[in-house]
Amino acid sequence: MKALNVLVVDDAAFIRDLIKKAMRDSYPSFKIHEAVDGRKAQGILKSNPIDLVLCDWEMPEMSGLELITWMRTEERYAKTPFMMITSRGERDHVIKAVTAGVSDYIGKPFTRDNFLGKVNKLLAKHLGLSVKETQQASAKPQDASVSALTGGSAPAQVKPATKPATQGTAAALMGNPLVAQADQTAKPIAKGAVSGAKSGAKAKGIAELRFGSGGSARCVIKDINLQEMSGVFKREGDIPQLLEQAVLDIVDQDAGQVARINCYVRMLQAIENNADAATIKIVIRYVDDDPVKLDTLSRFIAKVR
Secondary structure: OOOOEEEEEOOOHHHHHHHHHHHHHHOOOOEEEEEOOHHHHHHHHHHOOOOEEEEEOOOOOOOHHHHHHHHOOOHHHOOOOEEEEEOOOOHHHHHHHHHHOOOEEEEOOOOHHHHHHHHHHHHHHHHOOOHHHHHHHOOOOOOHHHHHHHOOOOOOOOOOOOOOOOOOHHHHHHOOHHHHHHHHOOOOOOOOOOOOOOOOOOOOOEEEEEEOOOOEEEEEEEEEOOOEEEEEEEOOOOOOOOOOEEEEEEEEOOOOEEEEEEEEEEEEEEOOOOOOOOEEEEEEEEOOOOHHHHHHHHHHHHHHO
């Protein structure tokens, strides 16, 4: 396969590792560059011929939106394929990304197969690589969340059930399928009581979790700080895996802000002493360094502790 230069941009090292692992497994001839924010990425783009950019949206110094806006003003990067990787999948965010010139986007958390499927399409559409060639190259069974840290294989993930894309008014006006895809992005779980979540510790609030395998959980928070959160949730179907990628949705009602904190599953434990335990204790560890998100998280912690 043709050797290409790929730039991975994300302020969370955990997410960069997932992406680099998936890319190196599937495209061993590609050279992978990485940057912790848009400013560092801009420097790499100026000094290296980059063929594909895989970039986070919310980062310090320079955001992904600012980076793509700059790239599209540069002659050599005016048409370079750019995939936005973001935990913000709302329609207005997607419209901003489309207007700025992104080639595709993917929401966090994501599965390895979903991510590589989008990369394959970008390579075929923008760089002339055949779909058959890219599909064969990326046919790997490992789950990125585990193998990125352990180098081993993991049980197959259950693919999320996605509702059909709807052709909304914004999509029709923009004439771009990426906007229509925004309806498929996972949204916070509807409010409601969490049954079966029993524990000796006093509840400190409710947290919404979305997992890379497609599942979600509404957790009763038992403890939370600026490094991690522990809670319990009612088991409904498959449970997440250790080290699985996740997103924690934190809402600051007073400021009207939503912080989508990138994290991973650090611990899972059944509360009841049987294989069919209905209540699961979970500990998640944050991997985000975004100061705006952490500020929202800090305000949330101050209210619930």
